Amino acid sequence: MNIKFLGATREVTGSCYLVQINNKNVLLECGMLQGSHEHERHNHDPFPFDVATLDAVIVSHAHLDHTGRLPVLIKEGYHGPIYTHNATVDLCEIMLVDSGYIHEKEARWENKKRERKGLALVEPLYTTTEASTTLQYFQGLTYDEEIDVCPGVKLTLRDAGHIIGSAIIELALSENGISKKVVFSGDLGHKNAPILRDPYQVNYADLVIMESTYGDRLHRSWEDTWQEMGTIIANAKSNKGNILIPAFTVGRTQELLYEFKQHFTAWQLADWQIFLDSPMGIKATGVYAKHHEVYDKQAVAIKQDHQGILDLPNLHMSETTEYSMKINQINSGAIIIAGSGMCTGGRIKHHFKHNIWRENAHVLIVGFQARGTLGRSLVDGCEQINLWGEKIRVKAQIHTIGGFSAHADQQGLLTWYQGFKNKPPVVLVHGEEEAMEILAQKLKYEYKAKVVKASYKQNIVI
Structure with missing residues (x-):
């Protein structure tokens, strides 16, 4: 069993990770790259895996840097389940369709310029209709509900406290008589934030995949x-x-x-x-x-x-x-x-x-x-x-106003990791290079943790 890191590696958008086990492929996140126009152009690049081999998709929450390329995945032939929290299903119904509208609008503007120059026209990344089609593949879950995703993969969503429906993804993996538990933080919420509960504390894992957005700073109280x-x-x-x-x-x-x-x-x-x-x-x-x-x-x-x-x-x-x-x-x-x-x-x-x-x-x-x-x-x-x-x-x-953040700060991330009694190895994702490096050093110094800063297309054996 192994995990390939295919997005949000040393940056904060485009989350995408591929879990491979028992000749099955489970995709965690299918996020859009966001930022400069040059950066966003890569959303049109082919996926770095064979879409036809996917058996299941799991997304942690509705933000487009975690879900925004799901309609592209469906366009390219994936017709399996997309597992997520019920509230995330409701949000994606809004956000993906709106995203499709924006892509259509941007393509129209670009094509007006191209027509005047005699250039080939472009297609939108996806349309509102294609975004709507994606919704039929969602399967909504509640927190703390365990389900079988595919042979050797059990999924449980825990409350991440980031936005409504956001989830920590727990995967109980089993292959050739060996069992492992992988915990993906998703985006962890800011403790005592308005409306939502604090992130659920998981106490054991064999591998933790953790965001590092604010790994280099503390929020104002x-x-x-x-x-x-x-x-x-x-x-x-x-x-x-x-x-x-x-x-x-x-x-x-x-x-x-x-x-x-x-x-x-x-x-x-x-x-x-x-x-x-x-x-x-x-x-x-x-x-x-x-x-x-x-x-x-x-x-x-x-x-x-x-x-x-x-x-x-x-x-x-x-x-x-x-x-x-x-x-x-x-x-x-x-x-x-x-x-x-x-x-x-x-x-x-x-x-x-x-x-x-x-x-x-x-x-x-x-x-x-x-x-x-x-x-x-x-x-x-x-x-x-x-x-x-x-x-x-x-x-x-x-x-x-730095204190008004939906992400855990450095101390919040460290406190969440501290809750793992066995201090498992950590793979850091979803953070810019400086933030990731500082958090890595903190984890190593304070908890003697084995830390990897994920690189694009890196493969880690569990």
């Missing part, structure tokens, strides 16, 4: 995070400007709404108009409202008091383009939550065009910004940005 956000909102109010929040439509958006409700009075939010300007974010919020069985104790208590955990009296849901355009007529007093979370597309870029050159505007960065993205450029202090061929100066105040 939740108390300091809320205090900072309250201060920013108060300052923006006195400056009579707007607040722009590029937020991942799944997870971060719902956490923001939840905390806005919890701090509604303290942050004087009644004085603002709050806009969720994201059709997909609105739908994802509905999924969060539906799956209350995975809430933490505080969110359960709010739900039991017959309150919606995400509703606000001054929240405006903006679904249409026309509504979104009207928001841009507001020069002061608006809090605008919009995708995309790394500012690579979506409606947030339109709001930047109308606000980011204003000195009284504020931009709240509340999520990880990968290299090559517009969001990363803002975090790094760029003085101007390019939007649709127009250079726009950056005069807005840019705030990076």
Whole structure:
């Protein structure tokens, strides 16, 4: 039995790992590469394995860097099961179809330019129809339910606490009388995060495959995070400007709404108009409202008091383009939550065009910004940005709120690993080189762990 590492090796997108056992092939994750245009072009590359040989697919959660190439897999002939949590099935119904729409739109724009130049036309990575077709192969599971995936492979999903439905993947493997347990962390949640429970603690494994996104840093405490956000909102109010929040439509958006409700009075939010300007974010919020069985104790208590955990009296849901355009007529007093979370597309870029050159505007960065993205450029202090061929100066105040993360920080990752009583060997994935190296050294020093930093196409025998 062995595992091939085929994505998210020394980077944070494109998760993909192939488990081979008993002449069977089980794919963990089928993620999309995200970031620069050059990077994303590789999503059109052939899979580094024979799709026809796959027996099962397992995905940890709905984010596109873990699921975004599933429709391509189906296009190329895979017609087997895709196992994941029930809430992830519901989210993928939203996210994959939206992704297909974006690919169609991008292909149309590219082909307009190609037609004028007499170049060959391109096909979208996949269409909305192909994304919808993918959904029929999903098989939803609950946490802690053990199932047989194929001969010698038993699967159990544990709560990862990252976004709703996110899972730690436990694989009980058996071949030629030898049994091994492999635990893949998926994306581990940030302890005490809003709405969801903390990551489940597994106590034994023969091999741990662990993310390392924030392996080089510690998050600010939740108390300091809320205090900072309250201060920013108060300052923006006195400056009579707007607040722009590029937020991942799944997870971060719902956490923001939840905390806005919890701090509604303290942050004087009644004085603002709050806009969720994201059709997909609105739908994802509905999924969060539906799956209350995975809430933490505080969110359960709010739900039991017959309150919606995400509703606000001054929240405006903006679904249409026309509504979104009207928001841009507001020069002061608006809090605008919009995708995309790394500012690579979506409606947030339109709001930047109308606000980011204003000195009284504020931009709240509340999520990880990968290299090559517009969001990363803002975090790094760029003085101007390019939007649709127009250079726009950056005069807005840019705030990076590091504590507001859906990923465990270095201490969270170390604490989770500490829970394994036998201190098994670790393969680090889903992290940039620097973060991965620092976490590897910490694991070696503090726990004497055997650590491998996964390389692309590396094969590890279990």
